[in-house]
Amino acid sequence: MTDVKLMPGWAHGIGKFLAHGVWHTRVLGAELVPGAGPVILAANHVSVIDGPLLAGASPRRLNILVKEEMFHGPIGVILRGAGQIPVNRTGGGRSALVAGLEVLHRGGAVGVFPEGNRGRGDAASARAGVSWLAVHGDAPVVPVAVLGTRRTGEGVNHIPGLRRRLYVRFGEPLAPVRGEGMSKREAVSATNDAVRLALSALVAESVARIGVGLPED
Numbered sequence: 001m002t003d004v005k006l007m008p009g010w011a012h013g014i015g016k017f018l019a020h021g022v023w024h025t026r027v028l029g030a031e032l033v034p035g036a037g038p039v040i041l042a043a044n045h046v047s048v049i050d051g052p053l054l055a056g057a058s059p060r061r062l063n064i065l066v067k068e069e070m071f072h073g074p075i076g077v078i079l080r081g082a083g084q085i086p087v088n089r090t091g092g093g094r095s096a097l098v099a100g101l102e103v104l105h106r107g108g109a110v111g112v113f114p115e116g117n118r119g120r121g122d123a124a125s126a127r128a129g130v131s132w133l134a135v136h137g138d139a140p141v142v143p144v145a146v147l148g149t150r151r152t153g154e155g156v157n158h159i160p161g162l163r164r165r166l167y168v169r170f171g172e173p174l175a176p177v178r179g180e181g182m183s184k185r186e187a188v189s190a191t192n193d194a195v196r197l198a199l200s201a202l203v204a205e206s207v208a209r210i211g212v213g214l215p216e217d
Helices: 009-022 050-057 073-081 094-105 129-137 184-210
Strands: 024-028 039-043 062-067 085-087 109-112 141-147 165-170
Touching (some): 009 024, 009 050, 024 050, 039 050, 039 184, 085 094, 094 109, 129 184
Parallel strands (some): 024 165, 039 141
Antiparallel strands (some): 141 165
């Protein structure tokens, strides 16, 4: 067991304030997120604000896996108090996965950025952590498209200006892949492929539907 705690109400409130007070966020498909029980929200990743934006747009309180480097100084105090989970990327992130699994076993919601690093956000690749959590936590995965947090020419650490229009779109939940006679390792691999394809398709469809493109750099 770890000492991870579920996100408190005040932290969810801060996320909502950032999403809807500081920025002007339109949330689509929130009704697709299961209202109770374990669930994983898997979002594309282009900007430093994607985490707090996802937390504020989510109808569920989220324990989000966040790179360990963010857990320093005042921001680190807030992140830990908010129940966010540090990921040691050089060490394989095992402790973060165990903490995330505990949240799922307690019926909570976990936020993950399968791409791992901030980039174009097209979800062309996905690390296996999200599918490991889905298979071992017996939790559905909801793909999430985040658009507008970074434009071409803005760095990955750029913070958008006041009231910028942002979009968060939730997709249909995916159940972990479980074929007859399939080992858990095979299930993780198959689930990872399914999540990557679903997230990539949702992002591409959302770009076309909403008209806000991904950064070109």
